[in-house]
Amino acid sequence: MPEDNQNITQILKVLEDRDTNVTVEDPLENYMVLNMGPQHPATHGVLRLLVKLDGETVVDCIPELGYLHRGYEKIAEASTYMEFIPHTDRLDYISPIANNVAYALAVEKIAGVEAPLRAQYIRVIGAELARISSHLMAIGAMAMDVGAMTVFLWAFREREKLYDVFDLLTGVRFTTSYTRIGGVAQDLTDETIEAIKKFLDEFPANLNDISRMLNRNRIFLDRTVGVGAIDSQSAIDIGFTGPNLRACGVEYDLRAFSPYLVYDQLSFDVITEKNGDCFDRYMVRMKEMLESVKITRQALEKIPTGPTKADLPKKVLPQKERVYTRMEELIHDFVIVNDGVHPDPGDVYVATEGSKGELGFYIISDGSGHPWRLKIRSPSFCSLQALPMLLKGQMISDVVAIIGSIDPIMGEADK
Amino acid sequence: MKEKIEQKLRAAFGEAVMSIDEFKGQVNVDVKRDRIVDVCRLLKEDPDLGFNYLSDVCGADMLNFDDISARKAYLAIEHESRPEQVPTDERFLVVYQLTSLKNKERVRLKVRVDGDNPVCPSVTSVYPAANWPEREAFDMLGIVFEGHPDMRRMYMPEEYEYYPLRKDFPLMGVPGSIPLPRK
Numbered sequence: 281m282p283e284d285n286q287n288i289t290q291i292l293k294v295l296e297d298r299d300t301n302v303t304v305e306d307p308l309e310n311y312m313v314l315n316m317g318p319q320h321p322a323t324h325g326v327l328r329l330l331v332k333l334d335g336e337t338v339v340d341c342i343p344e345l346g347y348l349h350r351g352y353e354k355i356a357e358a359s360t361y362m363e364f365i366p367h368t369d370r371l372d373y374i375s376p377i378a379n380n381v382a383y384a385l386a387v388e389k390i391a392g393v394e395a396p397l398r399a400q401y402i403r404v405i406g407a408e409l410a411r412i413s414s415h416l417m418a419i420g421a422m423a424m425d426v427g428a429m430t431v432f433l434w435a436f437r438e439r440e441k442l443y444d445v446f447d448l449l450t451g452v453r454f455t456t457s458y459t460r461i462g463g464v465a466q467d468l469t470d471e472t473i474e475a476i477k478k479f480l481d482e483f484p485a486n487l488n489d490i491s492r493m494l495n496r497n498r499i500f501l502d503r504t505v506g507v508g509a510i511d512s513q514s515a516i517d518i519g520f521t522g523p524n525l526r527a528c529g530v531e532y533d534l535r536a537f538s539p540y541l542v543y544d545q546l547s548f549d550v551i552t553e554k555n556g557d558c559f560d561r562y563m564v565r566m567k568e569m570l571e572s573v574k575i576t577r578q579a580l581e582k583i584p585t586g587p588t589k590a591d592l593p594k595k596v597l598p599q600k601e602r603v604y605t606r607m608e609e610l611i612h613d614f615v616i617v618n619d620g621v622h623p624d625p626g627d628v629y630v631a632t633e634g635s636k637g638e639l640g641f642y643i644i645s646d647g648s649g650h651p652w653r654l655k656i657r658s659p660s661f662c663s664l665q666a667l668p669m670l671l672k673g674q675m676i677s678d679v680v681a682i683i684g685s686i687d688p689i690m691g692e693a694d695k
Numbered sequence: 696m697k698e699k700i701e702q703k704l705r706a707a708f709g710e711a712v713m714s715i716d717e718f719k720g721q722v723n724v725d726v727k728r729d730r731i732v733d734v735c736r737l738l739k740e741d742p743d744l745g746f747n748y749l750s751d752v753c754g755a756d757m758l759n760f761d762d763i764s765a766r767k768a769y770l771a772i773e774h775e776s777r778p779e780q781v782p783t784d785e786r787f788l789v790v791y792q793l794t795s796l797k798n799k800e801r802v803r804l805k806v807r808v809d810g811d812n813p814v815c816p817s818v819t820s821v822y823p824a825a826n827w828p829e830r831e832a833f834d835m836l837g838i839v840f841e842g843h844p845d846m847r848r849m850y851m852p853e854e855y856e857y858y859p860l861r862k863d864f865p866l867m868g869v870p871g872s873i874p875l876p877r878k
Contacts, residue, residue, distance in 0.1 A: 349850040357866075358866050389719060517822070655755075665826060665827045694850060
């Protein structure tokens with residue numbers, strides 16, 4: 281194995297130099313190295329794979345990351361806790377609200393702030409709708425990778441409706457920046473509640489259309505069942521997380537594992553499957569979307585009235601209308617925006633169940649307004665790590681199906 | 696949970712486990728650098744503890760963490776204002792987030808690494824999931840993990856000569872450090 285790695289590193293160097301030609305004496309006695317990406321449409325963003333092939337069988341694979349590396353952890357060290365919220369949108373850009381919530385929870389934990397109950401329910405609703413949006417993207421893109429274009433369009437039709445809901449909820453469609461430390465930016469209006477209810481009423485039937493299209497589809501089954509299978513022990517060892525890990529039969533869902541927000545007051549099932557192949561990863565996502573519908577319905581029923589931001593003038597931004605009319609709130613707003621929240625010196629790791637898996641923020645604070653170190657534990661990064669293991673021994677045409685089924689988002693993997 | 700971890704680790708490693716404390720309900724364990732692999736193995740394989748899932752490995756530069764006035768000189772924004780010499784004693788911190796899927800518990804291990812010879816044993820033999828996070832810590836901070844199967848950079852180009860997350864690396868970057876692609 282080390283020799284192979286060395287060879288592939290040499291070949292990597294040669295490939296980067298476009299003026300060099302590689303000549304081999306007998307092509308049939310050599311492995312072929314195929315460079316997929318970073319601009320390959322089936323690699324979901326800028327993932328680059330170097331695949332070593334024996335005929336059509338994958339012998340080895342080296343993923344190359346970093347094409348979307350923007351240095352967010354360095355940026356975080358130079359910005360206040362509040363200033364970093366818009367950057368979290370751009371991590372997993374398919375489900376920005378879930379990232380906003382995860383980051384806000386981490387900062388609140390170290391700053392000793394708790395959001396009011398209504399804000400917690402709104403966050404649950406936002407995060408679950410983001411999960412539906414993300415899973416729709418995952419199954420749509422995966423189905424398209426194995427040749428089912430229609431499903432992709434149907435999934436995007438539903439996502440379009442969700443974006444309209446996000447527009448009503450947060451004021452923007454895509455990069456939401458919705459949470460604030462100690463609450464959320466705006467309250468949930470009656471109009472938004474109606475829009476969410478309308479979506480929840482229509483969505484299960486539309487999802488059922490997708491199920492009927494795929495679940496017993498011979499081509500889809502041939503491309504996914506038994507492809508890219510991984511057993512539960514290897515999945516835990518390699519750091520698989522989220523729907524990918526639950527597809528192997530491991531019941532690890534942080535919403536139930538260590539309930540945060542109000543998840544302990546809502547009833548839902550943790551979906552698991554047994555085989556850990558592409559089809560099971562698809563099934564987990566399909567079923568989880570229905571669970572998310574269930575959670576959102578309950579949250580809409582149980583949501584109490586009240587404030588959406590905690591009343592802690594030194595740590596939480598005051599309501600905007602009071603800033604414009606009152607002196608004291610204006611001063612607090614100025615101090616928080618410029619100097620930031622000052623949490624206790626120390627460190628916390630807060631993990632939430634993002635739509636891709638365990639999304640954790642590790643914050644080391646020195647007591648100033650900036651984080652000393654902010655580490656993002658991104659689920660896509662940890663899932664991609666298993667890619668060489670999943671690909672070995674598979675056919676070249678299955679590579680796209682496997683990448684699609686583990687659902688990586690490069691914005692998150694590259695930070 | 697803290698008592699149980701403390702008791703088991705003290706019995707097996709004595710002084711190598713330097714301190715165990717709790718902050719905001721999360722357990723921190725400071726471990727001597729040379730014993731980290733053994734501590735991880737015990738935490739993973741002990742049937743009562745069962746920390747079988749490694750959530751994350753994180754490196755951090757703790758340069759002048761306690762001294763706010765001295766710190767300002769190193770937080771350079773521009774390349775020209777970078778200091779020549781920086782203190783190296785126990786400069787880096789490597790943090791391991793372990794999760795027990797069985798007991799639904801978490802624990803955090805911390806290891807100090809010197810700045811002039813930033814070497815830390817790799818835990819990939821115990822937790823294969825540490826592979827990429829350790830490569831990331833090497834890429835961002837220059838901490839070399841001994842015994843790692845594939846110690847290459849994770850994000851930056853292989854020939855890049857700086858470590859961006861070090862505190863003496865300027866926020867604006869170093870001009871000309873990444874060559875532009877040829878035409």
